[in-house]
Amino acid sequence: MCGIVGAVSSRNIVPILVQGLQRLEYRGYDSCGVAVHAASLSGGTGGLQRARSTSRVAELMDQVSADHIEGGTGIAHTRWATHGAPAVHNAHPHFSHGPADAKPGKTLGSAPDRPGRVALVHNGIIENHEELRAALQAKGYVFLSQTDTEVIAHLVDSVYDGDLFEAVKTAIRQLHGAYAIAVFHKDEPQRVIGARAGSPLILGVGQGETFLASDAMALAGVTDQIVYLEEGDVVDIQLGKYWVVDRDHKAVSRVVKTVHAHSGAAELGPYRHYMQKEIFEQPRAIADTLEGVEGITPELFGDGAYSTFKAIDNVLILACGTSYYSGCVAKYWIEAIAKVPCQVEIASEYRYRESVPNPGTLIVTITQSGETADTLAALRHAQSLGMTHTLTICNVSTSAMVRECKHAYVTRAGAEIGVASTKAFTTQLAGLFLLTLALAQTKGRLSDAEEAAHIKAMRHLPAALQAVLALEPQVMAWAQEFASKENALFLGRGTHYPIALEGALKLKEITYIHAEAYAAGELKHGPLALVTSSMPVVTVAPNDQLLEKLKSNMQEVRARGGVLYVLADGDTKIESSEGVNVIRMPEHYGVLSPILHVVPLQLLSYHTACARGTDVDKPRNLAKSVTVE
Template sequence: MCGIVGAVSTRNIVPILVQGLQRLEYRGYDSCGVAIQANGPDAQHTGALRRARSTSRVAELMAQVTEDKIEGGTGIAHTRWATHGAPAVHNAHPHFSHGPGADAAERAGRIALVHNGIIENHDELRAQLQAKGYVFSSQTDTEVIAHLVDSLYNGDLFEAVKATVLQLRGGYAIAVFCKDEPHRVIGARAGSPLILGVGQGETFLASDAMALAGVTDQIVYLEEGDVVDVQMGKYWIVDKAHKPVTRMVKTVHAHSGAAELGPYRHYMQKEIFEQPRAIGDTLEGVTAIVSGLFDGPNNPEGGAADKVFAEIDSVLILACGTSYYSGCTAKYWLESIAKIPTQVEIASEYRYRDSVPNPKTLVVTITQSGETADTLAALRHAQSLGMPHTLTVCNVSTSAMVRECSLAYITRAGVEIGVASTKAFTTQLGGLFLLTLALAKTKGRLTAEEEAGHLKAMRHLPAALQAVLALEPQIIAWAEDFAPKENALFLGRGLHYPIALEGALKLKEITYIHAEAYAAGELKHGPLALVTSEMPVVAVAPNDTLIEKLKSNLQEVRARGGVLYVLADADSHITSGEGLHVIRMPEHYGALSPLLHVVPLQLLAYHTACARGTDVDKPRNLAKSVTVE
């Protein structure tokens, strides 16, 4: 969600700051802004803090900056996804602070600050600051931090920020500078990502390495509790105990070219059609099922996963949103193939409930970004309960999640721009299926013949997905029926129940049609009351052991006048008729069928959204990377 970019340089860094925000636009935002210490052609403002803020797109912010001739070598910029206070200019970052009772000149601002995260004790701090005479111009928790820094400032911004973070409760990544100390920006993080970029004679801060693509590839990943003092071509870091510390500089190639739209109408469409390539890349080089596939970057010498897999006797999956549904799918695989008891938990619920820890549990986190706040917090909660065996399935090898888990499988979906996740989901399923097979083999529950069969099926997945994508014209016809509707029902059974859940989520996210998913056997226990000719019912109907049961459920819908849209395998003997629309999948794909059946549901949501004219890639109220609770 929110994005941060900061810089200290001898050149005008405004274009770099704004370009960094543009590269982070895909995360979702309601407003944006930039603040600099002026040293441009307007002598009237030299040395002062100047800013521009907008509730429009970053392009509008750039036009405003250009018109106002805002230039400088020290600055910060931000894209905001509203939490505290409505999406309005006065709530947009950066926020300024001035001392209580300051005269008109000082009210131009002394402290400038941007912030990702949520400060839980902001009301308490606000009351304390108001008692000191500070005046608030926004409803944000962020302005509280700016005033707090100002109240603690005594000529050294680094010391003021270190004193400030000791009073904050919650999650944050901040970047702050002061007009009294040119060429200096202070950053701090706890619970939200923040990185340092090392350039030639200049230094940067950002919430994501992509923001600095083309500027520098020398990246320092700040750890939990770090505070960094960024100056011209140099920096100092202290840890959460405020002791000096050295963090490794890594070369990170964050290519912005991956975000180019190309011939597609929207990024979501592009990413749906990239799935054959993404799955092929994710499974590239897998010639045998071995535990070493999951050693991850933290274990370059190998052998770590082998020891862990031999010891564990259960699996706990922690995830949110679409990643949670991939975990629900994996539960069926892990229990039916690997015979390992598996529990799937919504991360934001797990961390706040009493649970029974088992030190022999493999804790598996699933996240596209590797920075999902609730999932990171749930991981740390599981570790605090005495469950040390952790593994992540993640799309970003340099993320906090990968660094904090002992094992990892890095999917290779590439950059996913659309808020509604598509290729990240299918590549997660690919990684989780491999994990299932690796655990089954370690436990002696996978024969050589079965292993060969599964490997063959996985190698065929890119071609199978291409065949499914060829169904797009038929799905467009369905979308025309869905576009005027306001409610929809999705049904699935067994392994495909989570796929129905994911299909409903996609429709909700980008079309704003109210959609719910149920296990088809639950129809008669309540949801059947909703069925009318105005509520289309989508059924995922692979030709598996539950097909006859599912057919009975479909008859229950037809008998009540419901209109069915069925994704059926070629040999399932379900034919189109009055009130029954059938799209035939190219082939039945056994255990890997969920990877194929989800693709038509993605396309259905996409084309319905196009027909309704919604903002497909940036749906209202949503963000790509959810870094707050």
């Protein structure tokens, strides 16, 4: 993890590789690097060259230019550390360093005399890397990093016998875990081999040149002819041609699709950060997601959805992080409106526990990227248990999740650059509400009048969101007070409990303030012990059937000297006073209230982060697309 770009071309490919990394920067990374074969250009001489950095990709480009690194065959990578600290010696690409690489009469020490024969980049995690490392060290291979990736480079080198394609196919048989790799060899200057299992990898077909990448966005503007490699595929790319074999190493033909990927280099315009821009894009994102929805029909989720919805008797939602919280909101909706039992599970937990499968379950996955490793693995686990009714709510139509699920609703949030999800979350909620209504209709639990009322309310969402965004100056005043805090508590009830969880997550992600969220009724069961005047308590207070209960919970906070920050509907009769700070929502939004109430919490986190001076769009230790466990 996190980004891969590779190419075989007759031109100097380094600018394309680096540009590809820049387009993947939004995913988050802590180091980056590029390697080329110097002899791959016409008239070029030399072997493997490499530049690596723990700075940004722009600094890597400066280093590449200063070192005059050029080549027609190359690979590049942005790394998010898993094995080994963020350091240059752990950055990709990795070279092999085996007995064949030492100069005559010398052995390899801690600093090899020259680059090895193999250069490799890798996304994923190799679970048996320690076992493989020991075996390779016994053969004389020297390890210069703490990564599991270096193991693969040495392993490929150890089995190489003149054909890199065969060497990679042999090596990956010994790998346990997840990987997407791109690798080239000094003896084959115009050839790159790629392979994937558990991590995404795509092939780009150009004019007389061929590319690999972990995301089509990396190749935006270079080629729009994309092949989505399938699980277990190995691909051999050369000048203007390629071959693919499947997991059984049998030759296969994969469909070439025309994909107009976003460049990822969206202009900030008047905004300071992508996160702020994306918060303010939510009215448009919701409108685009709902475009064309004239009425509720199961076919919004694809052909045959009516039969699927008729056949199921319960729903299981699988997701991670922010997407998990959107699923938690959906549970309330599905059970209250569609009257269908619904369970929500963290994908990484579900796949590793003993569960009771039910063939009548609708498996719903939620993922922004469609490549989240734990969610994909949870989906496959559910399918292996005989649960074949699958549906995804996803923002990327070409993703692995959309391809692997029977049904899909593709949200139209557009490219989300900021690591902390905002518009992806609210568009997921819009898609999940449509799913709720479609299930209710199929089960005969949605009258025409109710359908019309819900559609009207959804069409009002963009305007309602604009009104909520107008509260930004008031939220900024709160943020100035939060900036000096180190702890915060978030409270909500019913459908707004998951919104409190999401608010706490956002504050943690980009401000590094420790934040907890609780169902407000649980306050006296432990969290109340933490309440002091130095811990702000954020309360989501819509005017619903739980309002009076929530007011009692707020009084418990004030009685202990806690300071409240309340997002209240206008008719709740909650007034500002000493220790009680109130921002009034423009109107009451009923069952769709969670979509609106989350926006001030996004703004609170954003402006608190600005006041604290943190890296808003690229928070430390986090990545945008989590393609490893």
